[in-house]
Amino acid sequence: MSGSSRPLRSTATVTGAFVLLTAVLLAGTTVPASAATTLTNPGFEASGGTQTPPGWSESSASGQQSASFTEAGGRSGTYRLSHWASSAYQVETYQQLTGLATGSYTLRAWVRSGGGQVATYLALRDCGGTEQRTPIPTTSTWTQISVTAQVTTGRCTASIVSNARAGNWINVDDLEFGPTDGSGGNPGPNPNLIRGVDISSLKKSEDRGGVYRDAAGNPRDAVQLLRAAGVNYARLRVWVDPADGYNNRARVLTMASRIKAQGMRLLVDFHYSDTWADPGKQYKPAAWSGYSFTQLRDAVYRHTYDILSALKAQGTPADMVQVGNEINDGMLWPDGRSSNWANLAALLTAGSTAVKAVDASTLVMLHLAEGGNNAQHRWWFDQATARGVPFDVIGVSHYLYWHGSLSSLQYNLNDLAARYGRPVLVAETAYGFTLDADDAEPNIFNAALQQAGGYPATPQGQADALRAVFDVVKAVPNGRGLGVFYWEPTWTAVPGNGWDPADPSSGNGWENQALFDYGDHALPGLSVFGTV
Structure with missing residues (x-):
């Protein structure tokens, strides 16, 4: 010691x-x-x-x-x-x-x-x-x-x-x-704190028969239920030409209308792919596969501008935008890998410039995974700032069972906020409420990950894990901790809404990390949003 x-x-x-x-x-x-x-x-x-x-x-x-x-x-x-x-x-x-x-x-x-x-x-x-x-x-x-x-x-x-x-x-x-609600002299909820959720799978779930109930068992509109629980920000991912027709331009416009109608703010998450983009895969959209680098950079600008200008035109502008998703090793491989920072910086700058061209008040976030990896994040943002990449917010994914302890997250967020003079937030987190499955697809969160995460796989354990992440963000000095987004709380095990957009028979490996149980009732974790 x-x-x-x-x-x-x-x-x-x-x-x-x-x-x-x-x-x-x-x-x-x-x-x-x-x-x-x-x-x-x-x-x-x-x-x-x-x-x-x-x-x-x-x-x-x-x-x-x-x-x-x-x-x-x-x-x-x-x-x-x-x-x-x-x-x-x-x-x-x-x-x-x-x-x-x-x-x-x-x-x-x-x-x-x-x-x-x-x-x-x-x-x-x-x-x-x-x-x-x-x-x-x-x-x-x-x-x-x-x-x-x-x-x-x-x-x-x-x-x-x-x-x-x-x-x-x-x-x-x-x-x-x-x-918990702050009565009796406690500080209580911070009205400016981002209490966010990523509900990118929600529309497909509903179209396939997904139902969402409050804790008493009453069926509710999912977006209204989230807002009533204290959620004030929603995140939607955008794919270029997804195989299932969801998370594309039209679907994002539809969901944005529902989100804004509830008085919530909107974060748009550009993957610049036809499917999942994360540290292990950043595949080009099929339509862009033959582009030269100049054409690729211009496509990033046009695609970003097109989605955001359409959102603004329908009266539902984005409040914040991610230029890329979990881009630790860059995006649009191989052209934009982090081994070629000149290219990566050009792509990021194109996306950020498009955001500001639509609306200068929209915040630009750069988003990495591994929220406790301070050495990697310092290296990455040193490269970005040295090349003049414009951005407003630093976002990290931090799943306790994958990315390290609360203390590693706390150290990293505090350091990044001070070193780069930007606010920080947790753009993705989640935790399991059970080790049981609700479909045939093996769940990502299992007994080994429960042990790594440190919280029990129970409804209260899930709620405590989420509250702990909020506490870390709220403690970032100088008010630079913006908030937290919970990833896919409505992704329950609905047949046809599996993980693979190209395979309608694929299952869901995430349902035990949703904020709704296997009877579709809201779990205690949902109440955290109204009390942090």
Whole structure:
């Protein structure tokens, strides 16, 4: 462990009162540490390096309350909470809140961890329902995480738990607890935050019989349902000549009308392909395959201008535009690969110039995958800025199970925002609510990816993972964290709406990451958009 992060204190006296507390807790009786609706000593500044933080209690199934203590080295103040011992240990630091109105409550904390524990997590328990947990990630930098629970009994216990091996450590500081919707003095939702969804598959789903219901089971128009849940931005991908006739110019115009009618803003995502474009494939549209590079550059301009001018003409202008999708290795291969930055810069500039020619107020985003890969992103944007590529926003995809921890995302976004002086956002993220499948196509999100992602594949785990990504973006300094887009929340397992536009019989490997369950009911993750 690093010298700056490891606990400074390794032993403490275990008093008889703590032993008695442990016995009572293990017997199933909750001992209130605070009769209040807000946390006492949330930053551990009243602690002064003591064994037990004032306002908090400690318990241990192994009699090792001494593994929980406060010490110097706080995130924003002088002190922090640490869990550490020279032998294997199990310890909980907790505080009970009472007098709570019925509703949804969120606990947030800034954490660090050296990793290696059997389990370590932030939890809300004894709130009236199932205990809710969020794992504490392995990270050497302070990272904010959160957990949300429904309170129905007037009380709830905020808990920090470690089941750890010898020498494992965590640091915790600057906790916040309050109503998820911001009532009761909490900051509450930020009205300017982008709460976005990519609904590119929605029209095809509906045309094939897809149904969307609210949490009570009532069928609803999907776009209206998303807007009512707090979504304020929608993303639509554009393919040039797709085999199934969806995600083309006509379909984008139709969907844009529905999106704007709900008062939502619009992000248009140009793939510059007839099919999926991502870091592993950036295929030219068939109609452009024989073009010279000059013709290819001009085609990018014309295609971009054509779609955006048509949207503006029908009164549904794009508010933001992606020039390319996940273009870590460029686009329109082989001409525009990142091994030929002169060509790539020319293509990107053509697309960006077309955007501004239609409407100078439309924001241009450049979008990469691997949101925790700071070294690659620095290299990429250094190349783009050195060649004068015009853009307004940096977008990243970050799937926790593919692209790394919350802390790697946080470090990268903070660095990119400061280094290039642009706002940043997460243009794609998602998480599974189950490991079961709803069709014959194997799901992308499986047990191995659940383990990598760190959150349980449950409806609440999905919601907590999404909220955690929002928390990271909201914490970007100087207000440069714009928001988050959830990728394809309405892509449920509807026959005929599979992954391959050229194969009507293909299945959907994404349905367990939708925000609707296998009975088409809205999941708890959808409610996150109205509370961040």
